[in-house]
Amino acid sequence: MFDNDEEYVGVDDEHIYVPQNSENVQASEYTDHTPTEPGQSSQSDAVGDGAPEAQVTDEDPQVLNVIHDPENPNIVKDALFPDIVAFRKAIRHYAIKNGFSFAPGLKTDPTRFLAKCAVDGCPWRIHASKLPGCKVIKIKVLHAKHNCPSTKLHENKMATQGWCADRLADWVKQNPRKKAKDAKEKLEQDYDIKLKYSKAWSGLKSALEQIHGKYEESF
Template sequence: MVKNSNRRKYCFGSQKCIYMDTCSFDFNELNEEVLKRYPSHSDQVFSILFVDKYAQDQSFSELNSDESFKVMLDMYEQEKEITIYVATNKNLGTSNTQQRKKSSRMKIQTRFPNVIAFRIAMNHHAITNEFSYHIEKSDFDRFTARCEHEECPWRIHASLLEDKVTFEVRKLVEKHTCTRSNMGGNKHATQAWIASVVTDKLKSDGNVAVGELRKWLMKKYNVNIPYHKVFRGKEQAYSEMYGKWEDSFLQMDEFKEELQKRNPGSVVDIDSEIINEKKCFKRFFISLAACSKGFLAGCRPYISLDACHLKVCRSNDNHAEVKYKGKRWEVILDERKCSCRVWQVKGLPCVHAAAFIAFIRESWEKYVDPYFTIQKFKDAYAFEVATMPGRDQWMHLETVEMMHPPVFKRPAGRPRKNRIVPADESKKRRKCKKCGGLGHLQKTCKNPPVESSNLGETSTTKRF
């Protein structure tokens, strides 16, 4: 939401933008705006959430009244924009941080959407309460476990309901007589559990490094998890949020049609190859109409001027011969020409013309192409790029051939670690302090010593 603002805001995917006046806007108006932008089915219920930035742990608070709406405005009084989250009853229970905190405590008749959600909740319950459990029976119909310490009375049993999907806790002995056993690690910190607890953090903080996620998990849950397991959990969380990487190639044709539909004149070319009788993605080319038109309207290649030794042999006000590296170049200012042809091609005076202009002390602006002016810069960005909607709003195409992910082939030999140095790049060479030669050090030098004055040393003062 953008408070007290009339400016335009770019929103992509399934994001929307709502403008509001904090003096007159209330919760009912916000709820109506959300319903307009997110049309729902009759069996769905929307929940509006915002991030509580004062909470010690990252958590969401629900907007359900004018009082909570005022609390949010007071919390974000200094910010011009507020990010709110709209969740349905289908995904609220699995993505909300507060819901996870509630599910960390097991109770009889607690229900879960499926057996996988129950197992993740069990792991979360064990980690937050710092104990380990032993599974006696686990399948898609029932789950029975006891505390890892046999003398501890803690027990749990859950099974399917009549709908053959929902899991419910039927029996539970909550009391623990054993000692807490986390000690910085827990075998129940699985990849699926990591994905479930880092999802909200990735949504609110963006792309968080794996090392930072490890520290965050250690600080919040007191579990020391290996780096690669956190990496895989992070990748699983991204797959659950945005879909699998392999599945994205199935919508390449739909992406192409939607992009060309919303940006007429754009060029989108998808190249594929047949590998093992499968159509595999190879590469694609995108040229947005706004970019190509802007390039033609206001862009031109640029060349920089470097320092050089030039000698101007002036003949008249507009014509001169410039001597450089033993060659003579003819420069004509009125026609913006030089015999080297760089000025005509690039639009900027070449080094020969620059030397002549500096020699006669003329203004540079009259000899520079108009493409380098501010107006041309504005013309290059005058065209708009249309926004892309969410994938659920793309055109649906019945493709005959399925697009598969690209096949990566590892090249032979050990991978390179050093970059390929260009042939024209000067290489740094060490200078010997003993003889003044290049390519070796004083320690391995076998040449006779040379006076320091011959080495060009002006001072023997050491720097500390």
């Protein structure tokens, strides 16, 4: 997994990462107003083992040690992520693995992320934002589960160049002679998706460039 701020912005969706002015965001965007039955929560658990616990380090009481698995992100209410970049990568990977896309109008900036499912009528939506005094991102709202069909039978629009590069990083180190066709087949088999050849090619190219760059910088 590459440690950079690329955040998986690709040619299909770079417009959704335009910084927003948080002062112009209405409070209704951050609050779940869906009516609930007595004794019933409006938040629905997603697939996962519950939100991880954060530990306060001895060095700084505001620095949280967040346990996070990029390959198997735990997308549940109250889950914590090291920073907004880690969360954006995690939620995109989660969407790809679970076969859904984000609707147009997604809002995100260095402090928050708001999105909903692209399928009309599907109630799934998520809101995550930064905790005070640190970079840690917390999922505040995770409303309902998907009631829509999987998108895995169609070319995946969520799989960007950065996502492909991260998934191919270790594989490319062990298979430096592999081509874009091989990378495409690997990603499609590993994640049960349909992928454009151009995405696999650009992802493989990016992975090779970052690996070689790190090697050259080591001298």
